[in-house]
Amino acid sequence: MDNWKDNRNVFWTLATPGTFWLFVFFILPLGFLFVMSFSDKAIIDGQISITEYDYLTGVTNYFRSVEPLYLQIMWKSIWVSALATALCLLTAYPIAFGICFAPDRWKPLLLLLVVLPFWINLLIRTYALIAVFRTQGYLNLTLGVAGLGPYEMLYNNFAVIFGLVYVYMPFMVLPLYATIERLDKSFLEASLDLGATQFTTFLKVTVPLTMPGIITGIILVFIPCLGSFLTPDLLGGANAIMIGNVIERQFKAANDWPFGAALSFMLMYATLAALMLRAFLASRSKGVDV
Amino acid sequence: MTEPIVSIRGVSKKFPGGIIAVDNVHVDIAQNEFFALLGPSGCGKTTLLRMISGLETPTEGQIMIGGEDMALTPPNKRPTNMVFQSYAVFPHMTVEDNVAYGLRVTGVAADETTRRTAEALEMVKLSHLAKRKPDQMSGGQRQRVALARALVKRPKVLLLDEPLSALDAKLRDDMRMELTRLQETVGITFIIVTHDQDEALSMASRIAVMDKGAVQQIATPSELYEQPTTRFVADFIGKVNLIDAKVLSTTAKAITCEAKGLGKMSVPTNKSCGDTVAIAVRPEKLKLSVSKPADAKLLAIAGKVRDVAYYGDTSHVVVSASDGLDLQINVQNDTRTGGSGVERGQKIWVSWAPDDSIVLTE
Amino acid sequence: MAALLKPGSGPLDYGNRLWLKCLFVLIYLMLYIPIITLIAFSFNTDKRGIVWRGFTFDNYVKAWNNSALIEALTNSIVIAIIATIISTVIGAMVALMLWRFRFPFKGTYEAFMGLPIVIPEICMGVALLLFFNESGMMEFVVNTPWPLNLSNIIIAHVAFCFPFVTVVVRSRLVGFNRQLEEASKDLGASEWQTFWKVIVPFMMPGLVAGALLAFTLSLDDFVITFFTSGPETVTFPVKVYSLVRRGVSPEINAASTVLIVITVVATVIAMKLQAPAKAGKG
Numbered sequence: 001m002d003n004w005k006d007n008r009n010v011f012w013t014l015a016t017p018g019t020f021w022l023f024v025f026f027i028l029p030l031g032f033l034f035v036m037s038f039s040d041k042a043i044i045d046g047q048i049s050i051t052e053y054d055y056l057t058g059v060t061n062y063f064r065s066v067e068p069l070y071l072q073i074m075w076k077s078i079w080v081s082a083l084a085t086a087l088c089l090l091t092a093y094p095i096a097f098g099i100c101f102a103p104d105r106w107k108p109l110l111l112l113l114v115v116l117p118f119w120i121n122l123l124i125r126t127y128a129l130i131a132v133f134r135t136q137g138y139l140n141l142t143l144g145v146a147g148l149g150p151y152e153m154l155y156n157n158f159a160v161i162f163g164l165v166y167v168y169m170p171f172m173v174l175p176l177y178a179t180i181e182r183l184d185k186s187f188l189e190a191s192l193d194l195g196a197t198q199f200t201t202f203l204k205v206t207v208p209l210t211m212p213g214i215i216t217g218i219i220l221v222f223i224p225c226l227g228s229f230l231t232p233d234l235l236g237g238a239n240a241i242m243i244g245n246v247i248e249r250q251f252k253a254a255n256d257w258p259f260g261a262a263l264s265f266m267l268m269y270a271t272l273a274a275l276m277l278r279a280f281l282a283s284r285s286k287g288v289d290v
Numbered sequence: 291m292t293e294p295i296v297s298i299r300g301v302s303k304k305f306p307g308g309i310i311a312v313d314n315v316h317v318d319i320a321q322n323e324f325f326a327l328l329g330p331s332g333c334g335k336t337t338l339l340r341m342i343s344g345l346e347t348p349t350e351g352q353i354m355i356g357g358e359d360m361a362l363t364p365p366n367k368r369p370t371n372m373v374f375q376s377y378a379v380f381p382h383m384t385v386e387d388n389v390a391y392g393l394r395v396t397g398v399a400a401d402e403t404t405r406r407t408a409e410a411l412e413m414v415k416l417s418h419l420a421k422r423k424p425d426q427m428s429g430g431q432r433q434r435v436a437l438a439r440a441l442v443k444r445p446k447v448l449l450l451d452e453p454l455s456a457l458d459a460k461l462r463d464d465m466r467m468e469l470t471r472l473q474e475t476v477g478i479t480f481i482i483v484t485h486d487q488d489e490a491l492s493m494a495s496r497i498a499v500m501d502k503g504a505v506q507q508i509a510t511p512s513e514l515y516e517q518p519t520t521r522f523v524a525d526f527i528g529k530v531n532l533i534d535a536k537v538l539s540t541t542a543k544a545i546t547c548e549a550k551g552l553g554k555m556s557v558p559t560n561k562s563c564g565d566t567v568a569i570a571v572r573p574e575k576l577k578l579s580v581s582k583p584a585d586a587k588l589l590a591i592a593g594k595v596r597d598v599a600y601y602g603d604t605s606h607v608v609v610s611a612s613d614g615l616d617l618q619i620n621v622q623n624d625t626r627t628g629g630s631g632v633e634r635g636q637k638i639w640v641s642w643a644p645d646d647s648i649v650l651t652e
Numbered sequence: 653m654a655a656l657l658k659p660g661s662g663p664l665d666y667g668n669r670l671w672l673k674c675l676f677v678l679i680y681l682m683l684y685i686p687i688i689t690l691i692a693f694s695f696n697t698d699k700r701g702i703v704w705r706g707f708t709f710d711n712y713v714k715a716w717n718n719s720a721l722i723e724a725l726t727n728s729i730v731i732a733i734i735a736t737i738i739s740t741v742i743g744a745m746v747a748l749m750l751w752r753f754r755f756p757f758k759g760t761y762e763a764f765m766g767l768p769i770v771i772p773e774i775c776m777g778v779a780l781l782l783f784f785n786e787s788g789m790m791e792f793v794v795n796t797p798w799p800l801n802l803s804n805i806i807i808a809h810v811a812f813c814f815p816f817v818t819v820v821v822r823s824r825l826v827g828f829n830r831q832l833e834e835a836s837k838d839l840g841a842s843e844w845q846t847f848w849k850v851i852v853p854f855m856m857p858g859l860v861a862g863a864l865l866a867f868t869l870s871l872d873d874f875v876i877t878f879f880t881s882g883p884e885t886v887t888f889p890v891k892v893y894s895l896v897r898r899g900v901s902p903e904i905n906a907a908s909t910v911l912i913v914i915t916v917v918a919t920v921i922a923m924k925l926q927a928p929a930k931a932g933k934g
Binding site for chain 1: 912
């Protein structure tokens with residue numbers, strides 16, 4: 001690797017466009033948002049203005065964001081995401097495991113089938129779920145034939161969690177597949193050979209040795225779940241709103257941008273906390289890295 | 291022979307796709323034997339070992355361990371333990387936890403686990419590294435962990451898959467002696483898989499030589515070397531000169547045959563032979579002389595020295611005898627000044643005692 | 653579990669386990685039933701799209717004649733193509749820079765470059781909304797002719813796409829043997845020639861993969877576009893969103909099927925393009 005001083009022209013040519021774009025269209029907007037989160041709507045002629053703001057007036061927005069109502073939604077977003085992540089892990093692990101142990105000629109197809117939905121538009125996939133789940137949807141129609149239902153399956157927490165699992169499962173399968181595939185199978189054989197049952201082997205050898213993949217998968221699913229807006233909006237409706245929906249409301253319907261900005265930063269802090277937890281766990285399981 | 295500890299009866303293993311890894315193998319291994327499965331890579335020896343451990347299941351045949359049929363017994367219920375080629379020492383556990391693993395998962399009491407783990411570590415001289423993680427250890431040390439981890443289970447049979455292949459030359463010699471010592475102290479049957487004939491010859495009490503999934507010969511090391519039964523075994527174990535000969539007549543104790551350049555000769559054997567045989571002679575059994583040896587009983591052939599390779603203790607001389615027949619002769623360099631005493635291009639006689647010839651029929 | 657071993661099947665042959673096979677079928681069904689029904693019902697004659705009443709292409713014709721839907725689809729594709737080109741170029745340049753040079757605060761720089769990948773989309777969406785609004789770009793684009801009125805969406809898409817391209821291209825560059833570069837220079841090629849004749853061909857699979865990722869991310873994006881699009885311009889996902897809020901209709905199924913086909917075909921083409929390059933990786 002060269003020192004940047006060795007070839008300044010090349011360095012600046014390569015660095016400038018990306019750095020410019022990142023700074024002007026990402027960092028700077030975040031800076032605007034940050035300033036906005038400490039601002040208030042301006043009061044002009046005794047009326048609250050819709051378009052003008054008093055900048056950097058204080059932290060009142062943050063105080064509001066930890067009011068019980070919003071804290072509750074934040075908390076709910078966290079547990080809904082955690083539950084969806086756990087369900088993703090429970091379904092993705094056997095899938096990733098099975099693909100790794102499938103006959104070689106089946107592997108690419110099985111993997112492709114898991115990843116393909118990832119390439120299909122998120123909105124379309126969510127829309128497809130609505131068609132399946134709604135009261136007059138295919139699932140209730142099928143149940144109706146069996147003499148059951150119809151059940152209200154949309155617009156509740158169940159629908160949101162199912163939707164999140166459905167949408168983000170490929171993110172869990174891929175890192176798990178990568179670590180299990182790299183795992184030296186003789187560790188599992190050694191464990192069986194030493195008298196452990198299949199189940200003990202799984203708990204004491206397979207899981208610890210694939211922990212890096214598990215952690216990566218959890219992060220890759222948990223973070224988008226926590227910040228999700230579309231899935232709870234379309235599948236959860238008014239009954240199952242998450243923090244993303246509250247933020248959207250502040251910027252669209254409620255038109256309270258300063259408060260929305262503060263909530264956005266709360267969400268970002270939660271995300272960064274999850275990432276730091278991951279870095280911490282990764283450094284602890286260093287010896288396991290396979 | 292007492293009841294064999296491992297009895298392999300007509301075992302075959304076919305992999306999907308029609309590859310036959312092991313083909314109708316019969317082997318009986320006695321209590322306390324140090325048994326080696328020897329063969330080139332891909333001969334099926336590792337597959338056979340894995341079938342004994344239960345990590346593979348035979349497609350045909352029966353494996354008995356301690357008199358019990360193992361067909362329905364999964365690896366974790368078998369009285370065998372394995373030292374893997376890659377050692378497979380769990381990287382997320384300390385040395386101690388690795389060794390104790392097999393005891394803990396089978397519900398051995400905690401105090402007994404501690405005691406036996408300590409003993410096993412003592413036995414492989416690793417007590418001082420008990421708290422280390424495997425990634426802080428050398429290959430040789432990791433192998434000792436793998437050994438201790440298997441031995442602590444007190445298996446009836448210890449299986450070793452190419453245990454020395456990943457070690458460097460010096461360490462390999464030490465480990466070879468260590469394994470022999472261990473086998474004598476613990477009194478467990480060892481079955482070792484190796485592709486290295488020196489390893490097998492120096493450690494094992496009996497060796498099964500395998501090729502293309504089939505067992506070629508089962509014998510003690512010296513029998514294998516001095517009385518190979520097939521061309522493959524003669525060629526695979528040590529160096530050998532093979533001379534094709536036409537059989538002229540046979541008696542119960544010897545055959546008379548004719549080979550190019552050697553003329554008629556009588557070679558002792560009790561095998562029944564077909565029309566053609568191969569006469570095998572080890573290079574160190576051949577003698578060089580400038581003139582035809584006086585002893586008429588010796589078999590002798592004239593030739594020209596084609597190549598001399600100096601190896602310190604010995605020199606390997608290649609003599610071109612009759613057309614197409616090259617013989618290798620190993621000469622001891624038993625004086626400091628003499629060397630092999632021959633030079634390239636020199637005319638020379640090669641001779642050996644008829645008793646040193648091995649008749650190979652297949 | 654597995655007390656009985658079937659002949660010829662080892663304890664690690666999990667692929668043969670019945671329970672695992674059943675689970676596979678179940679999960680794959682769960683993944684595909686919604687999509688397949690969506691596609692199937694785009695050919696349904698029933699207006700409300702619930703019961704199968706017969707095969708028809710009417711929904712496609714209706715979708716085709718729905719000028720708002722077509723405009724949204726065109727917008728989406730134009731945005732995706734332009735954003736992909738810009739992101740691939742910028743992303744690859746950053747990747748080259750990070751691969752080639754040491755410089756102060758490189759770790760911090762990389763962390764910032766990774767931020768658009770990790771922070772929640774909605775945060776980025778509202779930040780850009782605020783930015784475009786305050787800088788006056790939002791008003792500006794409303795009255796500009798097509799496709800200039802898409803420029804803020806394109807800018808936003810590039811901002812979240814190019815860091816992905818950087819990651820993909822950089823991971824490809826890690827495998828580059830710098831002796832190839834030295835050999836090329838030793839044989840008399842200039843730095844510029846070496847770049848085009850040695851480094852770019854090596855990067856190509858990474859560029860294709862990165863471009864494909866950028867294209868899909870852009871085409872797929874709803875949240876950021878939702879916040880950054882002006883009142884007059886919509887992309888396909890934003891349009892579908894407003895339609896879905898009003899209810900399910902076979903017309904949306906038809907339009908969605910078209911988009912699914914476009915993405916799947918693009919993916920397959922990109923994979924085909926990548927395959928021979930991969931084989932010659934050496």
